[in-house]
Amino acid sequence: MKDMSSGCSERRSFTETSVLAGPSTDVARAWLRLMAVLMSCCLILCSIPLLHRLDLVLLDAASHSAEGIEASALPLPFGFLITFLFNESVVPLVCVALYLLGPRDSLIVSACLACALIAIAYAVLRWGHAFLSPTAGVLTCMTAWPLWALRRQEALLYYLSRDMDAVMRQLSLTQGLARASRFSDPVQRQLDAMTSLSERVHRYREFLAHWIDTLPEATLVTSRDGVVLRANERVLSLMRESDARCGASGSPSGRQVADVLFDITASQRAIEFAARALSSIKPLNADDTLPPDVTMLLGQGTEIASARGARSLLVKCAPIFASDGHDTSLIFHIADVSSIRKAERQRDTALRFLSHDMRSPQAALLALVEQMRHQPPRFTQQRFTELVAHYASAALRLSDDFLFLARAEGVAPKLTRVDPALALGDAVDDFWPQASLKSTMVDLIAEPGTSLIADAQLLRRAFGNLIGNAIKYSPPASTVRVRLSETPRHLRISVVDQGIGISVPDKQQLFTQFRQFDERFAGLGHGLGLAFVKTVVDSLDGRLFVRSKAGKGTVFTVRLPRADAALTRE
Template sequence: MADTADPLDRTSHSGLWLTVVLAVLAAVLGSLNGLGRVDQILYDRAAMMSGREADPDILIVAIDDASIDTLGRWPWRRAVHAALLDRLQGARAVGLDLIFAENDTVNPNDDLILANSIRRNGHTVLPVVLDRLHRPTAIEVPIPALAQAAASEGFINARIDSDGVVREAVLSTQFRGDRWNHMAISMLEVGGQAEQAQRLLQRAGPDATILIPYAGRTAHMRTVSYLSVLRGDLPAEELRGKYVLVGAWATGLGDAYPTPVSHDISGMSGVEIIANLLQAARDNRSFLRPPPAWNALFSALPVLLACLALWRLSPKRALLVSIALFGCILLASWLLLVNAQLWFAPTAALAGVALCYPLWSWRSQEAALRYMDNELRRLQREYPPILNEARAQVTSTSASLESRVGELQRALARVRNLRRFLADGLDGMPDATLVFDQEGRMQFRNQAAVMYFQRLGMRPPRVGHPATHLLEKTISDDATRQRVADALSGQQPADTTSPWSADLEVRDYAGRDLILKCAPIHTAEGHFAGTVATLTDISRIRQAERQREETLRFISHDMRAPQSSILALVEMKQESGAETDQGDTLARIAMLANRTLHLVDDFVHLTRAESMTISAVELDLGSLLQDGVDEFWASAHKRNITLALQMPLPAAYVRGDQTLLMRALCNLIDNAIKYSPAHTRIECGINEEPGFWRVSIRDQGQGIAPEDLTRLFEPFSRVGVETRGDVGGAGLGLAFVRTVAERHGGSVEVSSEPGAGSVFSLRLPAAPEDAAAA
């Protein structure tokens, strides 16, 4: 059993370790919150699929190609921007995405005109530029006149990833102790929505960074031409209460960045990126990366599921589950981004699941090959060749799969040959043999079983059918049928020392006497697998026993009759008053005739004790011993021998045949009286032992020599006649006692010392109830 258990245990342990390693690896990679370009591409596709309607309260005033064509080449005079601001008086906040870091030297008065216009507007936010977003060392701000007139300022730096795509935005940073916010945050504060601005900042976390939730592709936000606003083509009601962003849009003018939603075109302008951030704050929507532990769990969970599927399912189904897990991981990432606004980078989970199948397949193949090698070695050790087939040679551990499959094919051929060998062997058995599985369905029958049921007038049993109808047609006794049904279901009898789960003598409906034996079949691990049942026809044996009984009765009658006649003649002669010497002769004849009768009785009783069927009933040994003492009390009293019974007698219950046990006790008491001198004492008692009762007969005779004890219970053995006197008998009484004791599962013992008497003990098993109580 160890040969089969150890490989399976090692396989389970290796699978567990592989699962742990893969899950830990996926968790470690997942804790990095992204694995470079692959995760970036997946995020871009997810962000593109998570678009929404543009906010109608956000308006971009674009410095487009038409405005450039009409107003002239860039840059325009700042008085033009002042005129535009005058048109935007009703806006909630105006963000000028235009850099005014130096004074206008061509038209110096334009700076004052623009400053006055900014002051009149009262909700204008001007841009600043940092040299870097984290820990900046320099800042580019508007000229003082404009800065003082503006309602607020905000930086417009874009955070560009390593691949040149703008996916994130920094909302706030520190420069020389002052807090600087992004232009979108500053516009919300100026527009009276500081609460939304703060909510977005708090959601961003300590580094004030978020993934920009783009509302759509380039030009998705509402846009109007700079020229049309300047001309007054747009009614004032269209501008009232709006967030207005003014920025460059024309070809070759201003900044344009690749974004997740604009890979396939020239990019998205910086002013539109600011507009998307502004809408994100107003919608309370921002994409964030979860804590590393969360992403580690997200990455490890699919790996655990994949390993579980590989452990439990077939390779084909496990492969389908692995493919399905790929889709589930991507779908889960997208759903979490859309609904929970958290971006769980899926590459670590995808890589973990992708590694699971090949690594697990390698492990499974190695485990299968190792198990195959062990089983081939076990087959060689336990089942040597029996049909002259070549002994299989277990290949080395470095052999290929094909070579091992070849060895397995040869081993399976040996198993098939072995099965054929056993099947032919069972088919050649003379007794009807049937094999049943653990459910009681017949799985095999030999030719003798087919012939038996045909002689019984029944259709031979078919493979796969239950044994119920076979028992009903074969066994007439209900109790016996139930006992056999229990044996077929694997229930063990009370006597577990017997190799048979059922050993019964039955008589079928055709009147034949049968021995029905059932033996359990077990697997290599010791589990119940079925039952093999044999039907042995003993009709001829029982017929011979009946003839022997008749012969014994004949011999008994024919031997008794002459001896009885002799005794009658002797008695008649004695009563007629014959001469003294003739009386001695007649007395001698009478003694010999009585001895002949005793010989016949003892022989008949011994033969019957050896062959008769024991009818086991519950008996009280104390009552039997009491009856035996009462029966021989007169004989002992005639010889002045005291026959004593140790009181009180226990309730000593045994199971056996009353007639045989009574005669065995009487033989022991009779022997004790015959071989005891006058004026002695014989003690009879019962003692309890674990699981047994011991009946002891103690006399005060001359005892038995040690060399005679070994053959004391043999038939026709009379020991110690010279010293003990010839008291008659043929040495069959003690042989009868031994036979009765052994037929009842007990024994007879003797202990004796010459000159001190003997103790004969009959030891019998206690009845089950008494044994349990003891």
């Protein structure tokens, strides 16, 4: 496969070179042939007898019109060799002008050279009393321009007709060219084709620019010297954010890629990676390829864990080799992997937590079973049943909490119109046994009749977590107040307890998973309840507020949009 791809690349390179170099070579050969033809024509014209008779007529007319020349003393003509060299000397000048200048300028130069021949011949006749015939040179100048224009037009039409279709097929973003009439002007047909090609190339460039801009990750295209040639919209967004933070300014285009990467990442590692990538392609020649280890190193990239804006960014690079070996470029890809790394950290934390909490109830159950095998048993049958129920319930609560949290985070909720007063009532009923054990009274004031758009089961679970925490952290024989109030656009649910409260440092990590803030209640939960509440509230475009002081109780307030406000917003 490698040999086949290299062969295709060589054939494509040869074709492109022949397409570009072919017209120039053909024109040069045609120019040499034209010079030879014009010199031959000049020699033939100088030898034609009819042209000598024309020279005599011109000589007679010039003698009568020239002042100071007597009619009886006619000047003698120069010999054939001098006349030939005089007329032949203008041919190289005309050919050089035709080759180097455009059609209009070369026509003017040809006319000026013809006039110069006539002027020189007249001056020789006027002051040298000799006749130097300019007829052959003038006719050669008059013939040269149309012949060269015809050859140029023929070469241009041949080149355009030969390569236009191939180029258009390579840029096949839309349908092919419209068929021109067979009886239309050939030049006009090629002009129309060039116009269509120019439009196609413009659309192709716009397509590539739009394709780069719509890439989901930041992408930079640089030269082999590290100068940024193209940057997509994601790079510009990151640059604007860095401008706001550090006061940097300027477009990335035209700057060194190392400076742009540093503005985005604020890390010296990005500069070192860019320097390593650039140094890997600078010594390469046209036929060289990157070593496999360098290609793998650039493809793996470098990860910057503490980039600007508390991001985790992965910077990768890949070279772009042109078919002719020149204009080698680099593509730098900056991927934001912050969410992936956050998920990995949460997974690791969950695994570490579960490896302890999931094992603890099961290990306790096994220990109880082992102790009951002893004779006599260490526990009564009633006590054994209570302990088994306790540890089984702990394991079940942990499983339920994980299932509900996973559902809230990863599964689309089943949204319906829910009456929050009924959901609060069901949640209070769910925790009535716990409240009874602690002689805690739950005071619920919620008038039915209001509604919001939510998943009824998740909302009930979220309310239950708040009420359950209030019961758990409140002292015995206390009161937990639950209130439902409404505003024109929102519903407010508040849960007030008289418990231990929350310190200021703990508030900052209150909704973090697997966090518990009082060792006295470490065995009563898993640190998932408030994280679940926060996830549910955020999914409903709500807000969760906490007001607490250590030792003086806590107030949790949930603000959710009413059903009519939510539907209007959607």
